[in-house]
Amino acid sequence: MTSAALFAQLLYTTQLKAESSDRPNVILILTDDIGYECFGCYGSQQYQTPNIDRMAARGMRFTHCYSQPLCTPSRVKMMTGLSNARNYSAFSILNRDQRTFGHLLQETGYRTMIAGKWQLYGANNYPQRFRAKGMAPSDAGFDQWCLWQVDQLGERYDAPLLNINGETRQFSAKQYGPDIAVEQILKFIDQKSDQPYFVYYPMILVHNPFVPTPDSKLRDTKRKQKNFEEMVAYMDIQVGKIVDHVQQTGQAENTLILFTGDNGTNTKIRSQLNDQVIQGGKGKMTDAGTRVPLVGYWPGVIPPDTTCADLIDFSDFLPTLADFAGATTPAKIDGRSFQPQLLGKPGTPRDWIYCYYNPRPEKTKPVRFARDQRWKLHGDGRFIDVENDVLEKHPLTDLSATPDAAAAHAKLTAALNSQPAEGVALLKFPLGPNNQAK
Known part of the structure; x- marks a missing residue:
C-alpha cells in the first residue's frame, strides 16, 4: 500500500470512529393514554407537568x-x-x-433496552386465537427489558x-410497577460500555385503572378524575428522574430525549384547555383521540425554547431515529425523518398525514x-376545519363559504385516494357465525 493510500485509509478509519462517537444515546418516552391537552407546555393549567x-x-x-x-395500533406504526x-x-x-x-x-451498534408496557405478543388474557401470535421483546431488537404484559397480564x-x-x-403490594421500570432504565444507562444506547420507554402510566400513586395523600380508588390528575403528575x-439522571451522569450533551404519547386521553376524563372542555378521545378519530404531545430535548443541539408546527406522523419516528x-x-x-427539524433546519415537511384505523380487523371495518x-377529511366524506x-x-358542506377550503379538500381527497383503503396484513382466523372470528 502506498503512503498516500495508507493515509487515506487512516483518515477514513478516523472519520468512522468520529462518526460513531458522535452518534447520540437515544431515549424515546411514550406515555400511555394522554393527549396534548393535559400538559402545561401546551397550555393546560389543570395538570402538573413541570x-x-x-x-x-x-x-x-x-x-x-x-x-x-389506540395503543397497539400506535406502537406498531411507531416501531x-x-x-x-x-x-x-x-x-x-x-x-x-x-x-x-x-x-x-441494535444492528448499528447500539445497546438496546425497553421498559414499561409491551402488549405486542398476545398474552394469555386474550382469546386463544391471539395468544403468542405476536413478537416477543427478545425478537424485536432489544437486548434487555422490564415489561408489563408480555405473555401474562x-x-x-x-x-x-x-x-x-x-x-x-x-x-409485592408495596412495590409500584412504574417505579420498577424506571429503576431498570437507570441501571441500564449506568452500565459501562463503549457503545451508545437506545432506551425505549413505553410507559405504564397513565392508563386506567385510575388508582392512587405512591405520592397520593388519599387512597380512594373512586375519585377517578383526581387520581388521573395525580397519575399525570x-x-x-x-x-424528570430520567432526564435528571442523564444530566447528573454527564451524558446530557450526547443524549437525544424524545417524549410523546400513544393516543388521546381516556374518554372518562375531562380536561380544561383555555376556554374549552375537552373530553378524552381515546379510540376515536377526532383531534382529541389522535393529537399528542411531542417534545425533543438535547442540550446544545436542539435549539432551546422553539416550537415546530410541521406535521409529524407516528411512522416518522423510525426514520428519525435511524438518521440519528x-x-x-x-x-x-x-415515515419521513424529522431529524432536520430537531436540529433547527427546514427539513422536508409533510403536506398531509394519513391515518388508517381498524383495531379489531377480525370483526370491525x-x-x-x-x-x-x-x-381534515374523513373517509366517510366529513370535512372539518x-x-x-x-x-x-360541524363538518363543512359549502366549500365556497370558507377561504382555502376547496383547495384543501382537493389536496386531502388526492391524499386519501393515494393510500390503501383496506388492510393487507390479517392473521388467518377461522370464521364463525356472521363471518366473525371464532
Whole structure:
C-alpha cells in the first residue's frame, strides 16, 4: 500500500470512529393514554407537568404530532415506520415478520433496552386465537427489558407482574410497577460500555385503572378524575428522574430525549384547555383521540425554547431515529425523518398525514382520514376545519363559504385516494357465525 493510500485509509478509519462517537444515546418516552391537552407546555393549567414543560422550554415542542387512536395500533406504526394499512393484523399483536427501530439501532451498534408496557405478543388474557401470535421483546431488537404484559397480564401498578429479561416476577403490594421500570432504565444507562444506547420507554402510566400513586395523600380508588390528575403528575416525575439522571451522569450533551404519547386521553376524563372542555378521545378519530404531545430535548443541539408546527406522523419516528443513529432506513416505509427539524433546519415537511384505523380487523371495518394542520377529511366524506372546530362537531358542506377550503379538500381527497383503503396484513382466523372470528 502506498503512503498516500495508507493515509487515506487512516483518515477514513478516523472519520468512522468520529462518526460513531458522535452518534447520540437515544431515549424515546411514550406515555400511555394522554393527549396534548393535559400538559402545561401546551397550555393546560389543570395538570402538573413541570419536568416535561422544562424539556419543552429547553428544547423543541411540536404542535402537530398525530398518533393512532389506540395503543397497539400506535406502537406498531411507531416501531415499524409503516401505516397500519400495511402491517397491522390484530390487537395486542406485532407481526413476527416486522423490522422495528430496535432492530435498526441494535444492528448499528447500539445497546438496546425497553421498559414499561409491551402488549405486542398476545398474552394469555386474550382469546386463544391471539395468544403468542405476536413478537416477543427478545425478537424485536432489544437486548434487555422490564415489561408489563408480555405473555401474562397481572397487575401493572401495585403488586405488579413484570417480565424482566425473560423472567416473570411477581412483586409485592408495596412495590409500584412504574417505579420498577424506571429503576431498570437507570441501571441500564449506568452500565459501562463503549457503545451508545437506545432506551425505549413505553410507559405504564397513565392508563386506567385510575388508582392512587405512591405520592397520593388519599387512597380512594373512586375519585377517578383526581387520581388521573395525580397519575399525570407522577408520570411527569418519572420523566424528570430520567432526564435528571442523564444530566447528573454527564451524558446530557450526547443524549437525544424524545417524549410523546400513544393516543388521546381516556374518554372518562375531562380536561380544561383555555376556554374549552375537552373530553378524552381515546379510540376515536377526532383531534382529541389522535393529537399528542411531542417534545425533543438535547442540550446544545436542539435549539432551546422553539416550537415546530410541521406535521409529524407516528411512522416518522423510525426514520428519525435511524438518521440519528446512522442506520440505513428501510426503503419502503411511510415515515419521513424529522431529524432536520430537531436540529433547527427546514427539513422536508409533510403536506398531509394519513391515518388508517381498524383495531379489531377480525370483526370491525376500517376508518381513515387525511389531514394537514388545519383541515381534515374523513373517509366517510366529513370535512372539518379543525382549527376552528377542534371538537369536530360541524363538518363543512359549502366549500365556497370558507377561504382555502376547496383547495384543501382537493389536496386531502388526492391524499386519501393515494393510500390503501383496506388492510393487507390479517392473521388467518377461522370464521364463525356472521363471518366473525371464532
